[in-house]
Amino acid sequence: MxxxxxxxxxxxxxxxxxxxxFWLGIxxxxxxxxxxxxxxxxxxxxxxxxxxxxxxHLGHPERAWRALSQWRSSWLSREGVSAVFxxxxxxxxxxxxxxxxxxxxxxxxxxxxxxxFTVFTTSMIYAQLDTVPRWKTPLTPALYMSFxxxxxxxxxxxxxxxxxxxxxxxxxxxxxWQRGDAALSDSGTDxxxxxxxxxxxxxxxxxHPHTAPNYLVKEFIFVIGRKHAQKLRRIAFGLTFVLPIIxxxxxxxxxxxxxxxxxHVAGVATSRWLFFAEAEHVVGLYYGMR
Amino acid sequence: xxxxxxxxxxxxxxxxxxxxxVGCHACVISCKGWNTENYGAPLSDxxxxxxxxxGTFLNRVHSYEVQPEQGNAQTVHFPKSCLHCENAPCVTxxxxxxxxxxxxxxxxxxxxxxxxxxxxxxxxCPYGARELDQAEGVMKKCTLCVDRxxxxxxxxxxxxxxxxxxxxxxxxxxxxxSDPNSDVSQxxxxxxxxxxxxxxxxxxxxxxxxxxxxxxxDDQSLLAPLLEPVAEEPQGFxxxxxxxxxxxxxxTA
Numbered sequence: 001m002x003x004x005x006x007x008x009x010x011x012x013x014x015x016x017x018x019x020x021x022f023w024l025g026i027x028x029x030x031x032x033x034x035x036x037x038x039x040x041x042x043x044x045x046x047x048x049x050x051x052x053x054x055x056x057h058l059g060h061p062e063r064a065w066r067a068l069s070q071w072r073s074s075w076l077s078r079e080g081v082s083a084v085f086x087x088x089x090x091x092x093x094x095x096x097x098x099x100x101x102x103x104x105x106x107x108x109x110x111x112x113x114x115x116x117f118t119v120f121t122t123s124m125i126y127a128q129l130d131t132v133p134r135w136k137t138p139l140t141p142a143l144y145m146s147f148x149x150x151x152x153x154x155x156x157x158x159x160x161x162x163x164x165x166x167x168x169x170x171x172x173x174x175x176x177w178q179r180g181d182a183a184l185s186d187s188g189t190d191x192x193x194x195x196x197x198x199x200x201x202x203x204x205x206x207x208h209p210h211t212a213p214n215y216l217v218k219e220f221i222f223v224i225g226r227k228h229a230q231k232l233r234r235i236a237f238g239l240t241f242v243l244p245i246i247x248x249x250x251x252x253x254x255x256x257x258x259x260x261x262x263x264h265v266a267g268v269a270t271s272r273w274l275f276f277a278e279a280e281h282v283v284g285l286y287y288g289m290r
Numbered sequence: 291x292x293x294x295x296x297x298x299x300x301x302x303x304x305x306x307x308x309x310x311x312v313g314c315h316a317c318v319i320s321c322k323g324w325n326t327e328n329y330g331a332p333l334s335d336x337x338x339x340x341x342x343x344x345g346t347f348l349n350r351v352h353s354y355e356v357q358p359e360q361g362n363a364q365t366v367h368f369p370k371s372c373l374h375c376e377n378a379p380c381v382t383x384x385x386x387x388x389x390x391x392x393x394x395x396x397x398x399x400x401x402x403x404x405x406x407x408x409x410x411x412x413x414x415c416p417y418g419a420r421e422l423d424q425a426e427g428v429m430k431k432c433t434l435c436v437d438r439x440x441x442x443x444x445x446x447x448x449x450x451x452x453x454x455x456x457x458x459x460x461x462x463x464x465x466x467x468s469d470p471n472s473d474v475s476q477x478x479x480x481x482x483x484x485x486x487x488x489x490x491x492x493x494x495x496x497x498x499x500x501x502x503x504x505x506x507x508d509d510q511s512l513l514a515p516l517l518e519p520v521a522e523e524p525q526g527f528x529x530x531x532x533x534x535x536x537x538x539x540x541x542t543a
Contacts, residue, residue, distance in 0.1 A: 064406055191354075214347070
């Protein structure tokens with residue numbers, strides 16, 4: 001799959017933003033006043049910034065509001081609706097904390113649940129697709145939600161929780177990669193089933209419909225990224241999990257905290273780039289590629 | 291809502307004969323022509339005379355080689371367009387309701403005024419039947435020439451999809467696949483029509499007819515015995531030449 005920068009930025013940033021909102025929502029003693037303002041400003045900048053970024057890959061961003069209508073059938077629509085409700089709920093919760101010093105516990109819990117559900121809906125946009133076997137697994141929601149919770153814990157300064165969740169997320173990431181490498185061949189879909197000619201012999205693509213690449217080839221068959229995939233996985237793993245955990249285990253300092261956060265964000269972005277770049281869409285089979 | 295209809299009144303679709311298709315791409319061209327000038331946004335081209343020309347097509351023809359375990363390989367030309375699936379994943383993923391499947395005839399269409407160009411339906415389609423038009427930013431797909439098949443201003447013989455009307459080999463057939471007595475259903479029945487990627491659970495309406503097995507020269511032809519080699523070893527003058535050349539230094543091939 002083509003790794004569109006706007007979608008990678010979106011899922012990286014909004015995942016962190018909604019993760020932070022989750023932890024702010026369930027906090028029994030949340031920050032108030034200026035401190036609350038800073039936390040919520042960061043969370044909203046990440047979540048809303050990510051959502052805005054995702055509209056850049058639309059052919060008609062001005063019609064994006066229409067995407068809120070089909071929540072009964074579409075995960076993408078559910079994501080939009082859930083994001084709006086999460087941001088509105090947490091917005092009221094934040095105003096209460098910042099300006100009125102009021103801790104609306106129930107509102108925070110509802111907002112936290114909606115924030116986490118938004119991340120779940122994002123992951124289901126990918127996990128629902130039979131056409132991309134690497135994504136079609138319950139491990140995909142586990143991956144997205146564990147990343148979001150770990151990143152949120154890290155941003156909200158919960159050291160022990162962040163370490164624990166980073167370890168859990170690392171296990172999901174490793175398992176997801178392991179499973180993913182065999183997903184296409186395990187799916188049973190190949191050029192034989194794609195053409196229905198598999199029982200007659202070995203099918204080989206002899207000529208593409210057109211000499212130059214088309215939309216389908218550009219969107220679904222991204223082979224450049226796979227050359228360095230293994231190296232990038234190690235880099236992503238080190239940046240997302242290892243370096244932040246080391247920083248958190250060392251005696252606390254603000255510099256180390258910033259290093260941990262920046263390293264984590266860069267790692268998540270790398271992991272998300274791989275999420276798309278390594279994913280094989282079955283339409284590639286028609287082109288004799290994967 | 292982008293829920294799929296539980297049942298459609300008719301099930302219009304195509305039956306494509308892989309035995310007959312000669313891979314001329316005439317269906318591709320006539321489709322591009324008709325659908326650029328009629329329903330919805332035109333099918334744009336990018337850099338048509340430059341390097342890496344590309345454009346939006348609703349129908350593309352692949353060519354495959356099928357190599358059986360024994361015998362010669364067979365070339366199969368393979369036209370591919372929207373299969374108007376009964377369980378169309380492209381419809382249910384649409385966040386705006388722009389994608390829909392019609393109850394009256396089962397045609398899958400895009401309301402281009404509501405399409406935000408997110409591309410998710412193209413991701414959900416295993417067949418590569420949907421293409422995001424690079425100029426218009428909306429999703430394009432085969433309409434089964436909905437603006438021809440019900441168009442009474444056209445002569446009756448033209449009230450079929452453009453690709454079917456154009457095919458010089460008669461490899462494309464159009465009709466109601468829910469009617470077991472229709473020509474297309476009969477074709478599927480008699481020729482063993484099959485689905486593409488049945489494991490995806492999309493229940494495609496369009497069917498493909500398999501290429502017929504190639505004739506075997508040995509089994510079929512009365513002339514075959516006459517074409518047996520008369521002599522495996524060269525005789526007479528050629529035999530002498532063969533032996534003489536063998537004796538010369540320099541070895542043999």
